[in-house]
Structures are given as structure tokens and as C-alpha cells.
Amino acid sequence: MDQLIQDLRFGLRSLRRQPGFVAVALATLALGIGTATAMFTVVNGVLLKPLPFRDPASLVTIQIRGGQDGIFPLPDADFLALRANRPAFESLAVYAPTSFNLTGPGTPDVVRAAWATGDFFTTLGVQPYLGRFFTAADDAPGAANAVVLSHRFWSSRFGANPAIVGQAIRLDDLPCTVIGVGPPGLQFPRRELDLWRNRIIGPPPRRGPFYLTGLARLRAGESAATPAVRGNLDAVVAAIKQQHGPGSWTFQVLPLTDALVGDVRTPLYLLLAAVGFLLLIAVANVANLLLSRSAARQREIAVRVALGASRRRLARQLLTESAVLSGTGGVLGVLLGFGLTRVLLPLGATMIPRLAEIRMDGRVLGFAALVSVGAGLLFGIAPALQLSRDEAADPLREGQRVGASRSRRRLQRTFVVAEIALALVLSVGSGLLVKSLIRLQHVDVGFFPARLLTFALTLPEARYRDENASRTFYQRLLERLDTMPGVQSAAVAVSLPPDQVTVTDNFTAEGQHYAPGESAPVGTLMVISPSYFKTMGIPLLRGRLFDDRDRPGAERVVIVSKALADRYYPNGDAVGRRFRNGGPERPNNQWMRVIGIVGDVKYDGLAAAPPPAYYWPFPQNPWSDQFVVIRTSLDPASIVPAAREAVWAVDRELPLARVRTMDEIMAEASADPTFRTYLLGSFGALGLVLALIGVYGVMSYAVTQRAHEMGVRAALGARPADLVILILKDAGWLAAIGVTLGTGSALAVTTTIEKLLFGVTPRDPITFVGVAVLLSMAALLASWIPARRASRVDPLSVIRDM
Numbered sequence: 032m033d034q035l036i037q038d039l040r041f042g043l044r045s046l047r048r049q050p051g052f053v054a055v056a057l058a059t060l061a062l063g064i065g066t067a068t069a070m071f072t073v074v075n076g077v078l079l080k081p082l083p084f085r086d087p088a089s090l091v092t093i094q095i096r097g098g099q100d101g102i103f104p105l106p107d108a109d110f111l112a113l114r115a116n117r118p119a120f121e122s123l124a125v126y127a128p129t130s131f132n133l134t135g136p137g138t139p140d141v142v143r144a145a146w147a148t149g150d151f152f153t154t155l156g157v158q159p160y161l162g163r164f165f166t167a168a169d170d171a172p173g174a175a176n177a178v179v180l181s182h183r184f185w186s187s188r189f190g191a192n193p194a195i196v197g198q199a200i201r202l203d204d205l206p207c208t209v210i211g212v213g214p215p216g217l218q219f220p221r222r223e224l225d226l227w228r229n230r231i232i233g234p235p236p237r238r239g240p241f242y243l244t245g246l247a248r249l250r251a252g253e254s255a256a257t258p259a260v261r262g263n264l265d266a267v268v269a270a271i272k273q274q275h276g277p278g279s280w281t282f283q284v285l286p287l288t289d290a291l292v293g294d295v296r297t298p299l300y301l302l303l304a305a306v307g308f309l310l311l312i313a314v315a316n317v318a319n320l321l322l323s324r325s326a327a328r329q330r331e332i333a334v335r336v337a338l339g340a341s342r343r344r345l346a347r348q349l350l351t352e353s354a355v356l357s358g359t360g361g362v363l364g365v366l367l368g369f370g371l372t373r374v375l376l377p378l379g380a381t382m383i384p385r386l387a388e389i390r391m392d393g394r395v396l397g398f399a400a401l402v403s404v405g406a407g408l409l410f411g412i413a414p415a416l417q418l419s420r421d422e423a424a425d426p427l428r429e430g431q432r433v434g435a436s437r438s439r440r441r442l443q444r445t446f447v448v449a450e451i452a453l454a455l456v457l458s459v460g461s462g463l464l465v466k467s468l469i470r471l472q473h474v475d476v477g478f479f480p481a482r483l484l485t486f487a488l489t490l491p492e493a494r495y496r497d498e499n500a501s502r503t504f505y506q507r508l509l510e511r512l513d514t515m516p517g518v519q520s521a522a523v524a525v526s527l528p529p530d531q532v533t534v535t536d537n538f539t540a541e542g543q544h545y546a547p548g549e550s551a552p553v554g555t556l557m558v559i560s561p562s563y564f565k566t567m568g569i570p571l572l573r574g575r576l577f578d579d580r581d582r583p584g585a586e587r588v589v590i591v592s593k594a595l596a597d598r599y600y601p602n603g604d605a606v607g608r609r610f611r612n613g614g615p616e617r618p619n620n621q622w623m624r625v626i627g628i629v630g631d632v633k634y635d636g637l638a639a640a641p642p643p644a645y646y647w648p649f650p651q652n653p654w655s656d657q658f659v660v661i662r663t664s665l666d667p668a669s670i671v672p673a674a675r676e677a678v679w680a681v682d683r684e685l686p687l688a689r690v691r692t693m694d695e696i697m698a699e700a701s702a703d704p705t706f707r708t709y710l711l712g713s714f715g716a717l718g719l720v721l722a723l724i725g726v727y728g729v730m731s732y733a734v735t736q737r738a739h740e741m742g743v744r745a746a747l748g749a750r751p752a753d754l755v756i757l758i759l760k761d762a763g764w765l766a767a768i769g770v771t772l773g774t775g776s777a778l779a780v781t782t783t784i785e786k787l788l789f790g791v792t793p794r795d796p797i798t799f800v801g802v803a804v805l806l807s808m809a810a811l812l813a814s815w816i817p818a819r820r821a822s823r824v825d826p827l828s829v830i831r832d833m
Contacts, residue, residue, distance in 0.1 A: 052320060053356070055320065056317050056320055056321075056356055056360070057356065057359055057360050057363060059313045059316050059317055059320075059360075059721065060313060060314075060317060060356065060357065060359075060360025060361070060363070060364065060406065061360050061363035061364045061366075061367050062309075062313060062364075062367070062717065062721075063306075063309055063310040063312070063313030063314065063364070063406070064310065064313075064360055064361055064363075064364025064365070064367075064368070064399060064402055064403060064406065065363070065364040065365070065366075065367030065368045065370075065371060066306045066309055066310070066367075066368070066371065066714065066717075067303075067306045067307065067309070067310045067364075067368075067398075067399075067402055068364055068365055068367075068368030068369075068371075068395065068398065068399045068402070069306075069367075069368040069369075069371035069372045069375060070299075070302055070303045070305075070306045071303065071395060071398045071399075072368065072372045072389060072390070072391055072395050073299060073372065073375065073376075073379075073383060073389055074299050074300070074303050075389075075392070075394055075395055075398075076385055076388045076389030076390065077292060077295065077299060077383060077384060077385050077388075077389065078288075078292060078296060078299060078300075079394070080385075080388060080392075080394075082287060082288060082291070083216060083217075083388065084155045084156050084157060084287075085155070085156025085157070086156065086248075087287065087288065088286070089121075089248050089249040089251075089253075090154070090155070090246070090247070090248055090249075090286070090287035091246075091247050091248075091249060091255050091284050091285060091286055091287060091290075092244055092245060092246060092247075092284070092285050092287055092290040093105065093113065093123075093244070093245030093246075093247060093264075093282055093283070093284055094244060094245065094282070094283050094285075095109070095241070095280050095281075095282060095283065096280060096281055096282070096283040097279070097280050097550065097553070101553065102283060103241050103280075103553075104127070104241045104242050104243050104244055105125060105241065105242075105243040105244065105245055106235065106238050106239050106240060106241045106242070106243070107232045107233075107235040107243070108235050108237075108238045108271065108274075108275065109238070109243075109245075109267075109271060110125045110148070110232060110243055110245065111232065111234070111235075112267050112270055112271050113245060113247075113264075113267050116263070116266060116267050116270070117247070117263065118259075118263055119249065119250060119253055119257075119259045119260045119262075119263040119264075120247045120248060120249060120250065120260075120263070121154075121247075121248040121249065121250050121251075122150045122153055122154045122247065122248045123150060123154065123245065123246070123247040123248075124147065124148045124149065124150040124151040124153075124154050124245075124246050124247075125146075125147075125148050125151075125230070125232075125243040125244060125245050125246065126145050126146060126147045126148070126151055126220050126230075126243065126244055126246060127145065127146045127230070127242050127243050127244065128143075128144075128145050128220060128221045129144050129145060129146055129228070130142060130143055130144055130489065130688060131144050131202035131203050131226075131228070131489070132202065132203050132204070132489055132491055132684070132685065132686055133200065133201065133202060133686075134201045134204060134684045135200065135201050138686070139684050139685065139686040140686050141489075141686045141687075141688035141689075142184070142202070142225040142226060143221060143223060143224055143225045144202075144224070144225055144226050144227065144228055145220055145221060145224060145227050145228070146227075146228055146229075146230035146243075147165060147179075147227045147228070147229065147230060148165070148169075148170040148229070148230050148232065149165045149166050149167040149168065149169050149170040149171075149229070150165075150167065151164075151165060151227070151246065152164035152165060152179075152213075154246050154247065154248045155219065155246070156248070157213070157214055157217060158214065159179070159211040159212060159213065159214070160182055160211075160212045160213060160214045160215065161185075161193055161196050161211055161212040162179075162196040162197075162209070162210050162211030162212060163210055163211045164179060164210075164211055165177065165179065165210075165227070165229050169229040169231075170229055170230055170231055170232055171231070171233075172231060172232075172233035173231075174229060174231050175208060176202075176205055176206065176207040176208065176228070176229070177207065177208055177210045177228070177229040178200065178202070178207045178208065178209050178210065178226050178227065178228055178229075179209075179210060179211045179212070179213055179226060179227040180195070180209055180211070180212045180213065180225070180226050181212075181213050181217065181218065181224050181225055181226060181227075182212055182213050182214060182215045182216070182217065183215075183218075183223070183225075184224075184225040184226060185212045188225075195209050195212075196209055196210065196211060196212065197209065197210075202228065203489065203491035203492060203493065204491035204492075204493040204494050204684070205491070205492075205493050207228065213227070216387060216388075218387060220244070222384075222386065222387075237275075237617075238271070238275040238616070246287070247284075255284040255285065255286055260284060261284075264281070264282040264284065265281070267282070268280075268281050268282060275616060276615065276616040277547060278549075278550045278616065279549055279550050280550060291384050291385065292384055292385075293384065294786075295382060295383065295384060297783075297784075297786065297787070298382070298703075298707050298787060301460075301707070301711070301783065301784060301787070302707065302710055302711060302714075305457055305460065305711050305714045305715075306714060308453045308456060308457050308714075308718060309457065309714050309717055309718050309721070310402065310406070311449070311453055312450045312453050312454060312718050312721045312722055312725075313406075313721055314406050314409045314410050315410075315446040315447075315449055315450045315453075315725065316446075316450065316721050316724060316725045316728075317356070317406075317410040318409065318410035318411075318446055319443050319446050319447070319725055319728055319729060320728065321349075321353065321410060321411065322442060322443050322446075323443070323728065349411065350407075350411045350412070352411075353407045353408075353410060353411025353412075354407050354411065356407065356411075357403045357404065357406050357407025357410075357411070358403060358407070360403065360406070361399055361400065361402070361403025361406075364399060364402075364403070365391075365396065365399045368391075368395075368399065369391060372389070372391070375710070376389060378706055378709075379706045379710075381699060381702040381703060381706075382702065382703040382706050382707070443729050444729065444765055446725065446729075447722075447725050447726055447729045447765050447769070448765055448768050448769040448772065449769070450721065450722040450725045450726075450769070451722050451726070451765065451766060451768075451769025451770060451773060451806065451810060452769045452770075452772040452773035452776060453718060453722070453773070454715075454718040454719045454721070454722035454769075454773070454806060455769065455770055455773030455774065455776075455777060455802060455803065455806055456773050456776050456777045456780055457711075457714055457715040457718040457719070458715045458718070458719055458802045458805075458806060459773075459774075459777040459781060459798060459799060459802050460711055460715065460777070460780070460781060460784060461708070461711050461712040461714070461715030461716075462715075462798040462801065462802050463781060463784065463788060463791055463793065463795060463798050464704070464707065464708040464711055464712070464784070464787065464788070465708055465712060466791045466795065466798060467704065467708070467787070467788040467789045467790060467791045468701070468704050468705060468708045468789075470789055470790035470791065471637050471638060471701055471704055471789045471790070472637075472701055474633070474637055474638075474789075474790075476528055476529050476632065476633045476637070476697075477528065477569060477630050477631050477632035477633055477641060478528060478567040478568045478569050478632055479567070479568035480693040480694060480696075480697050481693075481694070482662060482663055482664065482665075482666075482667055483566075483567075483660060483661065483662055483663075483667060483692065483693035483694075484660070484661045484663060484667035484668070484670060484671065484674065484690075484691075484692055484693075485527060485658055485659065485660050485661075485689070485690075485691055485692070485693060485696065486658070486659050486674070486687045486688065486689060486690040486691070487656070487657070487658050487659070487687070487688040487689045488656070488657055488658075488659060488678065488685060488687065488688070489655065489656045489685075489688070490504060490655040490656070490685070492655065494682075495655055498653040499653075501653040501654065501655045502583075502649070502650060502653040504681060504682065505523050505560065505649065505653075505657060507681050508523075508659070508677065508678060508681050509521050509522070509523065509560060509562070511677040511680060511681065512659070512661055512674065512677050515661075515670065515673050515674070515677065516665075516673075517663045517664050517665035517669075517670060518661055518662070518663050518670070519566075519662045519663060519664060520562055520565050520566040520661075520662045521562065521566060521659065521660065521661045521662070522559065522560045522562040522563040522565075522566040522567070522659075522660050523559065523560045523563070523649060523657040523658065523659055523660070524557055524558070524559040524560070524563050524657065524658050524660060525556070525557060525558040525559070525654050525656070525657060525658070526555065526557055526634060526658070527658045527660070527696070528567075528632050528633050528634050529633045529634070529636060529637050529696070529697065529700045530633075530634070530635065530636045530637070530700050531634075531658070531696070532555055532634045532635060533656070534555070534556040534557075534558075535553050535554065535555055535556060536553065536554070536556045536612050536613070537550065537551035537552065537553055537554075537612065537613050537614040537617075538551060538552065538553075538554050538595075538610065538611065538612050538613070538614075538643075538645060539551055539610070539611050539612075539613065539614055540595075540599035540600055540605070540608070540610055541600075541608045541609035541610065541622075542600075542601075542608075543599065545614065545615050549615075550614055551613065551614025551615065552599070552643065554595060554642060554643040554644055554645055555634045555635070555642045555643070555644040555645075556612065556644075556645060556647070557644060557645070557646045557647070558646075558647045558649055558652050558654045558657075559577075559646055559647070559648070559649055560648075560649045560650075561576065561577035561578055561579075561581070561648060561649075561650075563646075563660070564576055564629060566660050566661070566662045567632075567660065567662075568662075569629050569630055569632060570629065570630045571627055571628075571629055572593060572627075572628045572629060572630060573605075573606050573627060573628040574590070574606040574625070574626050574627030574628055575626055575627050576590070576627055576629075577590065577626075577646075577648040581626075581648040581650060581651060582650050582651070583650055583651055585651070586624055587621060587622075587623040587624070587651055588623055588624050588625075588626045588648065588651070589610050589623040589624070589625055589626070589645050589646065589647060590625070590626060590627040590628070590629055590645070590646040591605050591610065591625055591627075591628055591629075591643075591644070591645045591646070592628070592629060592630070592631050592632065592641065592642075592643060592644040592645070593628055593629070593630055593631050594631045594640075594641050594642065594643045594644070595643035595644060595645060596625075596628045598643060599643070603628070605625045605628055606625055606626065606627065606628060607624070607625065608624075608625050609622040609623065609624065609625070610622070610623050610624075610625050610645065611623060612645075623647075629646070631644075632644065636700065637700050637701055637789075638704075638789045659674075660693075661674060667692040667693075667694075668692060671690055674687070675687055704787070704789070707787070719806065719809065722769075722806075722810075723809055723810065723812075723813040724813075726762060726765065726766070726810045726813040726814060727813040727814070727816070727817065729765075730758060730761070730762050730813070730814040730817040730818070731816075731817040731820075744757075754818070755815075755818040755819065757818075758814060758817060758818035759811055759814055759815070759818050761814075762810055762811055762813075762814035762818075763807070763810075763811060765810070766806065766807045766810035766811065767807070769806075769810075770803045770806060770807055773803075773806075774799060774803060777799065778794060778799075781793040781794065782794075
């Protein structure tokens, strides 16, 4: 212990004498450890930390998997069938995200909510903070309207007043009794949830509509893949098909964690691997710094050897100094990681689930400590292994120059090659994502998003009880909006591009036939006002658009998209043909006449192909929940107050929800790929900078060590340009080897990100060649300054010192 304390004191004194070296090493370590800690904090909170529910491993979700592997919600009929036959499940409930108009004293507001059946909270295994939760009686026909408030909403809206339990609030103009308050932090199934409303479910007249997600708790010893669970679900599927007709579908069961995480698992592990590469580059850089420093300390080490120090004692001294660096770098890295996490979370809010659960905990600190120790061993062992008692004494021998051994130079070059290879892998991945993002942002969405304002309205059923009331409200609203200054056109639609789909349904084109058990295709169902195509800028390709002829009581008509017409009508000749929604399970649905074909629009996301879509005229098919779209010659945000006044002039108690410009919606649609692209691009840029610093450092050190050689070459007639070429050629070989190794690694690694790319292959030759050329040129540029310094060596002074 005394020797260890002595080594520690000596190491601190030694490091204090070289503040420049210490600053560079600590900055490099803090950067590598900090980014790794920040990303692990996110991965830990999203993927590794158990859900905050009782025995979360036994919680699963249940949805429908269609014949073409599409995933769909459950209808009421399926839930009732599952609840009646669930031997493999301890409890079962369903839920569905929704929203309500909250009215009463003050300005009307829209609250974010979720429908839930009686066993919802029991299945999760949580306890109320105040009052009680739903029971089985709360979802039975005839049950009273009941509400459970989230703890956050109870505190912000009602001032944490416990007296609110038992009182009524008005949701969609219906009184709902507050029966309880949820525990702090409970936000399932949606982020920033305000309340849960009981869903009353009775025997349905048909199987649809499809809007629910099943939530179940498995019995002890069961898992989502066990035969008992699969057999239970298959028996329910068979019973449903017997009652409602055959179809090519089954139930899909997923662990709740997997359902919540969704597709974010691959991007998060990708980013964690990227910071791992960045950390290795940082470690290699510090190792090179320590190798250069140990070479500069040869006389000091020689004196210690002459005084009797053993190789083991010298190695321990160097490892102690490395431990001081890694420990200090680890502390700085944790602080940097904490700051980076606070920056990352708001930027990735749309991509990162379980946001409220992401924080630094004991596991994260343990990870940071492990990374720090591992980094210290990796970069500290290299100079320690270079020690040799015989070589260490050389600087004290007569005529012996201080310089780096061949093995030390070889090790330094190996580190530089590794840095270049790792930087190339990072840069290629970044380049592929950047190219993909550019193509995604310039994809044809099928409409003109500029100068569009959108918002959502929900008409409460209590005041708009029939179709005529909804039709009258929206007609009056559109008339007012059309007269507003700067408004060119206004429309309503049940969904919005590029990813705001709310309704999908099966459909049958005239002439389609289905095999026994085959399901009809699914398309996006749009209920729109006649002005929708004009407002959105969607082109008419054939036929006509909706007009005054398409009124209630007239022949029912439909407009289809080009994708639907081309695929389901011969040669796309759909105009004049018949069409109906539903498949074989709804043979009595009314036929409609196709009057037009319009251009394809992306409704399922920017990266997805435009879905088959069909449009119904709003006058013939009134729909209470609608998006309002306004095209204006002004800044869309500037007309929000006037639009709100226009709504309130028709109905003073209607709040506007999701008020956004279409430009904001488009930005949100590409927010996830933008976030991971910028993040990986930043890691790639940092890796490139660190690699180039490594190249510069090694070449600078090489020039210093080869000063005598340069002087002799100059004395023998070598021109300055020859010396520059000599150094650049040396750097070029290092870059070539690193680029070759990095390209091979990148070819293997980039296949893992194929699902994250749009319009780009994971082995895109332009990206690979461009990054390789850029990295090679950058490495030569980093070597230019040391090369220029070598060309200025004075041969006379060198010969005089020999």
C-alpha cells in the first residue's frame, strides 16, 4: 500500500508537469466515456430497465396479425371472446388511446386520454394514489361514466386537490365521475396521459370496428411462446371465425416491453455500437499519446533502472498514471454524459419511448466505471509492455541517442491504422443515413405541404347526435373559414398525410373474387369535403371530383387513388366501375360508383409506399371527428387566432386540438431518421477528428524521431519536396491500410442498418468510395504540417550534432 501511494504521488507530480498532455488526454477520454455513458443511459432506460409494473415479464399485448403480416387492432367482439375463454391468462383487458373535449369553467381544452376496461389497472398490477380504479362492473352495459386522473394532470389541472375524487367533470359534453387518481409516473399507454375513461363494451352487432389493443397477464410459468398460450388463442380464433366468417388472420402476442419499444431497439443498439467505436478511437489516441510520452521519458526511466528499479515496478508506475487519467476521465465523462443525456432526450422525444424512465442510476454509473477501468487498462498496458530493462538503460550509454524502439513505432502505427478503420466504419454508416435522409426529405408525398394550417376537431356526441348535425356544423365552419382574409381554400378530412391515418378498412373492387378464408385488401379510408383535393393540391388524373351532385340521397360515389385503380381494376380503368368497402364478411354493403382517380398520397409515412386509398364525400358520409385543413397566402401560424374564432362562432365550447402547420407535421414525420442521422453523423465526425489527430500526432512524432535521417538526406542532396513526399508516402500507407480494413468491416456492419435506410442500399458504392477518398485525403492533410516541418531541417546542425 505504501508503494502504491508513493506511485500515485509520483504519477500526479509527473502529470502536473505536462498540463498540455493531460488536457488533451482527459478531453479525449471524457469525450469517449461521456458519449458512451449518455447512450447507455438511454439504452438502459428503454431496453434494459424493467417496466414499472408488478412482474412485468408476464405482461403481453394481443393484436391481430393479418394474412399479409399486417398488424391490426382488436374489435369489441374479439375482446369479449378472449375474456370469456382465457385459461392461459390470469387477467385480460383492452385499451385504446383517445382524446376528449374538457369543458366547464374557463377555456375549453383537449385532454389526452385512453379508453380502458375494468381489469386494466389490475392487469398492470398498480395501486391507486387516491380513490379506486376501474372494476369489471365499470365496463358492463349500463355502467356510469367513470374517470381516473393521472397524477400529473391531477396536480396541474386540479391543484392536487383530493376533493376532486367523487366530483364530475365534463368530457365531450358528458358528465364523468372522477373515481381515483393514478400513482406518480404512470403514463401508460401513451406519453403525457391526462386521464383514463372506462370503456363500456356490450355484445356488438358485428365484428368491427377495430380500435383496441389487448393487455393480458400470463399465468405463472407461461410465456408468449408456450403451447398453452398459443392453443388458448387458436381456440378463440376458431370460435370467432365460426361466428363471423373465415379469414386469413390470427392473434399476435408480444411481451409488453417489446410492444412499447417497437422498432427503436435496432437504432438504439446501432447508436450504442457507434459510441463504442468512438470510445475505441479515443482509447487508441490516448494510448498513442502515452507511447510518445514514455519515449520522451527514456532518460528518466533509464536513471530509475540504473538505481535498481525493476521492470515490474516501472510498469506499475505507468499503469498507476494511466489509472489516474482513466479515473479522472471517467468522472469528467459521467458529468459530460449527464449533460449529453439532457440534450439527447428532448431531441429524440418522438423516437425514444419510456422517456420519463431514462435517468442515471447505479447500473449506468457501474457501466461508466467499468468503461473507465477498461479504457485505462487498454491504453495503459501498451506503454507498460514496451518496457525492457536492457532497452531502458540505452539512453545512458555513451553515444546512444534517445529515440523510439522499432516495436514502439510499430505499435503506434497499428493504433493509427485501427483509428482510421474505425473512423471509416462510422463515417460510412453516417454517410448512408445522411443520403437516406436527404432522399426521404425530398420524396414525392403527393400534395403541396407549403402554407397549410391544420387542426383537429371532435364533435361531442351528446350535442351532435345525428349525421345532419355534424354535416351542418362543418358546412357552416367551412363557409366562415373561406371568408377569412388570406384563406385560399379550406377543407375537412378524417385523416391527413403523411402519417396521420385514423381509418383503414377492407374494400372490394368490382370483379374481385376471394378464395374461402381469404380476406379483402385493406386501404386508407378518407372521408373528405369536396374542397379537399384543391386545398391539398392533389391532382385529378381521370374522371371528376366531388361537387354539389354528391349530396345526401344521391347515388353514392367514391374516388380512388392511382395505386388502388392500377392494382385492383384492369389497366387502371376504374372510372364508372363499382366499389364497396368491406370484404366477404360484409356481402350486403352498398355498392358505390367510382367517379374519379386521383394521384397517390403518402398516408402511412414518408418511407412507405403510398397505400391504396379511397375517398368518400363528406356530405354523403358525415363524420364527427375531422381534421381541418386551410391553405393560405399568409404565414399559416398567423391565422390561428382567426381560425379559433371561426370555430367558436359556430360552437363556443369546441377546443382546437393538434394545431400545427403542415411543415411542422412533415418535420415530425422525418424526426426519427433525422435524430439518429444527426447523432450518428456527430459520432462519425468526432471519430474522424480523433483519427486525424492520431495521424497528426504519430507523423509529428515520427518526424521528430527521424530528424537526423532527414538532415542526412538533405545533406546528400534531397530536396525539401522529396522530404515532404517521403513523410506523406508514409502517412499514405497507413491511410491505405486503415481504409482497406475499414472498408471490409463496413461492408459487414452496414447490412445491420438496411431497415433504417430509404432509397439507399447498405453497400452503396458512391458512399463507400466517397468516404474512403475523403478519409485518405484528410489523413494526408493531417500529415502535411509535420511533412513541411521535416522539409525545413537544417542539415548542418544535424551533422554537427552527430
